[in-house]
Structures are given as C-alpha cells and as structure tokens.
Amino acid sequence: MTTSTECTSSSEPRRRALKVAVAALCSENGFTSADDTALETLTEMIQSFMSEIGRGVRGYCELAGRTEAMVSDVAITLINMGFNIGGIEQHIKRSNKSVFIPPTQVTAAPIHKTLQAGEKKTHPTHIPEHLPQFPDPHTYIRTMTHQQPMNEYQLMREKAASQKRDVERALTRFIAKTGNTQHLFKDDTTSFPLIAISPSPRPYLNALLPKDQDLDAQEPDQVYSSVSKRRLESQTDSGIQSSASQETVDSDSIDNPYLRPVKLPKKRKR
Amino acid sequence: MAASGVDEVANGIIPSAQTPNTTTSNQNQVEQKTAGVPLSDLVLQLEDFPPTIPDSVTAYYLNKSGFDSSDPRVIRLVSLAAQKFISDIANDALQHCKMKASGQSSKKQGKDKKITLTMDDLTPALAEYGINVKKPSYFL
Numbered sequence: 001m002t003t004s005t006e007c008t009s010s011s012e013p014r015r016r017a018l019k020v021a022v023a024a025l026c027s028e029n030g031f032t033s034a035d036d037t038a039l040e041t042l043t044e045m046i047q048s049f050m051s052e053i054g055r056g057v058r059g060y061c062e063l064a065g066r067t068e069a070m071v072s073d074v075a076i077t078l079i080n081m082g083f084n085i086g087g088i089e090q091h092i093k094r095s096n097k098s099v100f101i102p103p104t105q106v107t108a109a110p111i112h113k114t115l116q117a118g119e120k121k122t123h124p125t126h127i128p129e130h131l132p133q134f135p136d137p138h139t140y141i142r143t144m145t146h147q148q149p150m151n152e153y154q155l156m157r158e159k160a161a162s163q164k165r166d167v168e169r170a171l172t173r174f175i176a177k178t179g180n181t182q183h184l185f186k187d188d189t190t191s192f193p194l195i196a197i198s199p200s201p202r203p204y205l206n207a208l209l210p211k212d213q214d215l216d217a218q219e220p221d222q223v224y225s226s227v228s229k230r231r232l233e234s235q236t237d238s239g240i241q242s243s244a245s246q247e248t249v250d251s252d253s254i255d256n257p258y259l260r261p262v263k264l265p266k267k268r269k270r
Numbered sequence: 271m272a273a274s275g276v277d278e279v280a281n282g283i284i285p286s287a288q289t290p291n292t293t294t295s296n297q298n299q300v301e302q303k304t305a306g307v308p309l310s311d312l313v314l315q316l317e318d319f320p321p322t323i324p325d326s327v328t329a330y331y332l333n334k335s336g337f338d339s340s341d342p343r344v345i346r347l348v349s350l351a352a353q354k355f356i357s358d359i360a361n362d363a364l365q366h367c368k369m370k371a372s373g374q375s376s377k378k379q380g381k382d383k384k385i386t387l388t389m390d391d392l393t394p395a396l397a398e399y400g401i402n403v404k405k406p407s408y409f410l
Contacts, residue, residue: 014327021323022356026387029360034387041392041403042359046352047331053348054335061337069339074347083351089312091354092319130333 019043028094053077178259312347321349328352362395363387 022042026034056077061069078085118137123129150156172195180196183189200206321328325342328349332339339345367385389405396403 010330014330017324017327021327021353024322025353025357026360029357030364030385031360031387032384035389037405038363038387038389038392041389041396042356045359045401046356049352049355050328050331050348051335053351054332054337057332057348058336058338067338068341069337069344070341071344071347074344074351078351083355087358088347088350088354091357092312092315092350128333128338130330130338 015043015047018046022046052081056080316343316346316350319350321346322353323349325349359392359395359399360387362398363391366391366394 019039023034023039026039026042053074057069057073060073060076061067064073075085120136121134123131123134150159173193175195176193180198181193182196184192184194325345328345332345332348364385367387370391371385389403393403393405
C-alpha cells in the first residue's frame with residue numbers, strides 16, 4: 001500500500017478533515033462513540049484506499065494514452081481492487097446521510113517575508129498546479145568559475161618577459177649551484193656565481209663535425225671534458241677560488257643525493 | 271456479498287454470454303444494465319448527493335498519487351467509493367459489537383445506548399477483508 005509516513009504542513013488539515021468524515025460515517029452506522037485508535041486506523045485505511053485508487057486510475061489512464069482521468073478508468077480500478085460497484089448507488093441513497101461541514105477555511109500565510117528572495121516562477125500551462133513549485137529565482141543564477149583571460153597586449157608581453165626572466169634566472173642558479181662555477185668577485189663566492197666554462201681542447205671540432213643529438217655519443221665527451229677540466233683547474237691553480245668552490249660543490253653534491261651527477265643507464269648493445 | 275458482486279460485475283463487463291452457468295438471460299440483461307454502464311448513470315446523479323468527504327481533501331490525496339482530473343464528478347466518485355468502503359467496515363464492526371452485546375446482556379436494556387467502536391470489534395471486521403491489524407496492548 002502506498003502509505004506515506006511524511007507529514008507536511010499541508011497534509012495535517014486534510015488528515016483531520018478525513019478523520020472527521022470517518023467519524024461522521026461511523027456515527028451514521030450507529031456508533032455513538034469510538035476509540036481513537038480505531039478512528040485512526042480507519043482514517044489511515046481510507047487514506048491508503050484513496051491513494052491506491054489514484055495510482056490505479058493513473059495507470060489505466062496512461063495505458064490508454066490519456067493524461068486526464070475518466071470515469072471508465074475509475075470503474076476499472078475499483079473493479080480491479082475487488083470493489084463492488086453496484087453497491088455505490090445503494091450507499092448513496094441511504095437515508096441517514098450526515099451533513100458534511102467542511103472545516104473552517106483557514107487562509108494561512110506561511111510564507112515568511114524575510115526568508116523569501118524574489119518571486120518564484122509560475123508553472124507553465126501544461127503543468128498542473130498541484131505539483132511542487134519552482135525553486136527561488138536565485139537558483140538559476142550562473143556565475144562563471146573561471147576568470148576572463150587577459151587579452152591586453154601590454155600585460156601579456158610583460159607577463160611573458162617576466163616569466164622568461166624568472167626561468168633563466170632559476171635555471172642558471174641551479175646549474176651554478178650544482179655544477180662548476182667561476183666567481184665574479186674574488187672575495188665574494190656566493191653573490192654572483194657564473195657557470196664555469198669548460199674549455200674543450202679542440203674547439204673548432206664541434207663546429208666542423210656534424211653530430212646527431214644522441215646522449216650516448218655525448219657521454220664519453222662529457223666524461224672527457226670533465227676530466228680534462230679538473231686537470232686544467234688543478235694545474236692552473238689560479239687565484240680564482242673556483243677549485244675550492246668546486247670541491248665544496250663536489251662535496252655538496254656527494255652529500256646531497258639530489259645533487260649527485262647524473263648516471264645514465266648503460267645501454268646494452270645487442 | 272463481495273463475491274457475488276464480483277460475479278455481477280464480471281457479467282456486466284463481458285457482454286457476450288460466456289458464462290453458461292447463469293440462471294436466466296433476463297437476469298443477465300438486468301445485470302448488464304446495472305453493472306455494465308453503472309457509473310455514467312451514477313455520475314449524472316452525483317450533483318444531488320454530495321459526499322461526506324470534501325472534494326479538496328480527496329483531490330489532495332489523489333494528486334499525491336499522480337491523478338489529474340479537472341472533472342469534479344470523477345473526484346466525487348472516488349470519494350463516494352472510499353466512503354462506501356469505510357461504511358461497510360463500520361457496519362461489519364457494528365454487527366460484531368451487537369453480536370457480543372446480545373450474547374452477553376440480553377436481559378439488560380433492549381438496546382445498548384452507548385455503542386463504542388473499539389479495536390476489538392474492528393479487528394475481526396477487518397480480518398474478513400483480509401486486513402490484519404495488530405494493536406499493541408500497552409504503550410511503553
């Protein structure tokens with residue numbers, strides 16, 4: 001059975017009216033008083049009965065391709081529920097009908113003005129009025145979640161330039177901190193580190209011989225160049241304190257696992 | 271009574287004489303007339319007999335189930351059917367009560383002046399309809 005356990009503010013008065021009607025029917029039949037439990041039971045039953053009829057009628061109505069119910073739908077539904085239709089007429093024509101006094105129409109205005117934010121939209125004509133209302137109009141407000149992209153040329157250029165500068169600075173600093181450096185000032189070792197030049201013995205060779213961009217081919221060159229560089233450094237032993245810094249750099253790199261020299265995987269030659 | 275009602279209705283809805291065990295053709299026709307087109311006649315008389323349950327209440331419960339109708343007569347028909355349903359049950363409960371009363375106190379007043387509808391009477395009346403209610407005998 002479709003008994004709903006929700007009780008909204010709109011179902012309360014209807015329930016009470018139903019109870020009054022049930023009590024009237026009972027008194028018609030001859031009862032002078034009734035137990036509250038019994039009345040409640042009968043009220044619940046009549047509510048379920050009506051809901052069930054409503055469901056059945058809607059089903060038959062939709063089956064026939066209609067949206068509005070007709071008498072025939074009600075008839076078939078009642079028959080389906082095992083109800084004796086012929087008895088209705090009899091019941092109508094009984095003598096001691098009680099007058100039904102509808103309960104006083106209380107025009108309650110439950111809408112709090114303070115909480116209301118704008119008028120709700122009314123239903124379009126094809127929607128019946130008993131269905132729930134549309135939500136408040138602020139439901140339909142849309143705010144974009146992303147900012148408008150900046151299209152101004154000047155700002156974009158400035159942004160690009162500053163990004164480029166930042167990237168260059170960061171990169172050079174990184175290489176200076178992790179690799180070999182030469183210093184701009186003899187005394188000050190930390191302020192302006194310059195990336196050390198690694199002189200190659202035959203500089204014109206690079207320009208003359210074309211090379212593929214191949215890391216494997218570069219490996220021996222790098223090793224060779226770093227070895228030669230160290231020899232050169234130790235040999236020259238100039239006033240530049242790059243050797244010290246180099247050692248410190250080396251020691252730093254040894255200590256810090258993230259600053260160790262890169263180990264490339266050995267490529268197996270098949 | 272319910273069973274016979276169903277038979278009548280079945281005969282009415284199926285016009286052709288498919289039931290060989292009905293008594294006379296006259297009766298068949300009479301049943302056809304009363305049950306085959308029962309409600310449209312009823313609907314015409316509806317204005318004279320307003321139901322006890324207000325229209326708005328019935329309409330509310332029907333709307334909850336998805337029933338949509340702009341014709342108030344259909345709504346009245348439903349409320350009349352519901353009324354009859356409850357009235358029948360109340361009647362049965364009354365019979366039970368009177369049976370008990372007549373069984374116990376036949377010497378006392380000829381008629382019980384105060385007949386109260388209690389769950390004790392209602393439960394067997396509902397049981398005949400196949401509805402089993404269990405009332406808790408005490409509240410914690």
